[in-house]
Amino acid sequence: xxxxxxxxxxxxxxxxxxxxxxxxxxxxxxxxxxxxxxxxxxxxxxxxxxxxxxxxxxxxxxxxxxxxxxxxxxxxxxxxxxxxxxxxxxxxxxxxxxxxxxxxxxxxxxxxxxxxxxxxxxxxxxxxxxxxxxxxxxxxxxxxxxxxxxx
Amino acid sequence: xxxxxxxxxxxxxxxxxxxxxxxxxxxxxxxxxxxxxxxxxxxxxxxxxxxxxxxxxxxxxxxxxxxxxxxxxxxxxxxxxxxxxxxxxxxxxxxxxxxxxxxxxxxxxxxxxxxxxxxxxxxxxxxxxxxxxxxxxxxxxxxxxxxxxxxxxxxxxxxxxxxxxxxxxxxxxxxxxxxxxx
Numbered sequence: 001x002x003x004x005x006x007x008x009x010x011x012x013x014x015x016x017x018x019x020x021x022x023x024x025x026x027x028x029x030x031x032x033x034x035x036x037x038x039x040x041x042x043x044x045x046x047x048x049x050x051x052x053x054x055x056x057x058x059x060x061x062x063x064x065x066x067x068x069x070x071x072x073x074x075x076x077x078x079x080x081x082x083x084x085x086x087x088x089x090x091x092x093x094x095x096x097x098x099x100x101x102x103x104x105x106x107x108x109x110x111x112x113x114x115x116x117x118x119x120x121x122x123x124x125x126x127x128x129x130x131x132x133x134x135x136x137x138x139x140x141x142x143x144x145x146x147x148x149x150x151x
Numbered sequence: 152x153x154x155x156x157x158x159x160x161x162x163x164x165x166x167x168x169x170x171x172x173x174x175x176x177x178x179x180x181x182x183x184x185x186x187x188x189x190x191x192x193x194x195x196x197x198x199x200x201x202x203x204x205x206x207x208x209x210x211x212x213x214x215x216x217x218x219x220x221x222x223x224x225x226x227x228x229x230x231x232x233x234x235x236x237x238x239x240x241x242x243x244x245x246x247x248x249x250x251x252x253x254x255x256x257x258x259x260x261x262x263x264x265x266x267x268x269x270x271x272x273x274x275x276x277x278x279x280x281x282x283x284x285x286x287x288x289x290x291x292x293x294x295x296x297x298x299x300x301x302x303x304x305x306x307x308x309x310x311x312x313x314x315x316x317x318x319x320x321x322x323x324x325x326x327x328x329x330x331x332x333x
Contacts, residue, residue: 005327007292007320010273015184015293017270019263021193026183029197030175033204034168 152177154220161211171211175204178221182228188289189232189282191257199235203228218303226304229286236282251278269327276326280319287312288319 053061090098099117131139152173160170182203187196206227214223240250255278259271277285286305290296291312298309305312 005269005272005324005331007324010269013293015188016258016274016277017261017263017267018187018191018258019193019261021183021197025197026179029179029183029200030172033175033179033201034172036201036205037168037171037208 158211158214158216158220171208174207174211174220178224179204181221182224185225185228185289185294186232188293189286190235191254191261191278195235199228199231203231206231219300222300222303226306229304233282233286254278269331272327272330273323275330276323279326280322284315284319287315288323291316292320 157170157174157177160166161174163170179200183196183200186199186203187193190196190199203224207224210227214220218226236250255275258274258278277288280288283305287301287307290301290304291298296304298312301307301312302309307315
């Protein structure tokens with residue numbers, strides 16, 4: 001039977017058998033530690049009165065300030081000025097003037113448009129179309145019947 | 152230089168850096184080896200020792216001197232070690248034995264212990280102890296610290312510390328006896 005190990009009988013060492021730190025380690029360590037210390041003249045990251053608040057409260061305060069800024073600018077700006085009404089009602093413009101404008105402005109107005117207009121208002125196109133009623137009826141009959149515009 | 156003189160100089164902004172430098176030089180070796188016994192690896196011990204003294208600097212102004220300066224520094228160092236080991240465990244989701252195994256592997260790789268089979272078994276047995284019990288073992292066995300001072304550092308009663316050390320010794324002896332039988 002092997003003897004039991006007794007700690008008291010084992011030679012006591014001041015510390016475990018570990019390798020020593022690198023040569024000169026304890027000479028350099030104070031310098032390294034001093035270099036890591038916060039500088040006394042370093043300016044705090046936050047103003048003094050804010051330093052009393054916890055980081056969470058500071059974040060909340062910043063959010064409230066931003067949202068408050070938006071709200072204030074919204075309420076102080078007032079209602080947006082109304083744009084001047086530049087669009088007059090087209091009902092007030094004579095139809096002959098409208099047709100004349102469309103024909104001279106480069107808008108794509110075709111004979112079929114005029115034919116449709118003539119069917120609704122027989123007198124309106126007399127100044128623009130030099131065609132008899134039979135010719136107009138013929139032009140309308142030639143339009144494809146499946147086009148929904150004419151239904 | 153006495154602790155009292157260091158603390159007096161530290162209160163004066165003109166001599167604060169000099170006083171702290173002297174404090175570091177006075178206690179760096181003890182703090183380093185206290186930490187090194189817990190974390191085994193030199194690089195980890197180096198980082199933690201620096202962290203300890205940076206914390207000492209930050210809080211020394213509020214040190215109330217109701218404990219000895221070194222007891223207070225030891226308490227900071229102890230907390231740093233325990234936090235380091237528990238965060239290592241959380242980080243890698245390692246159970247207790249795996250961190251112990253990792254530390255034991257570092258210990259075995261250390262050339263200083265090579266060739267001393269009984270010492271290696273002893274260290275393996277110590278590294279198998281839970282962190283807080285290992286801390287108690289180190290303070291009592293290696294540092295031969297009085298239980299009263301240990302109680303100040305760990306915040307545990309003298310009776311509980313005596314019981315913890317007694318159980319630690321039993322565990323260590325059993326492990327070394329069993330592993331030398333194999």
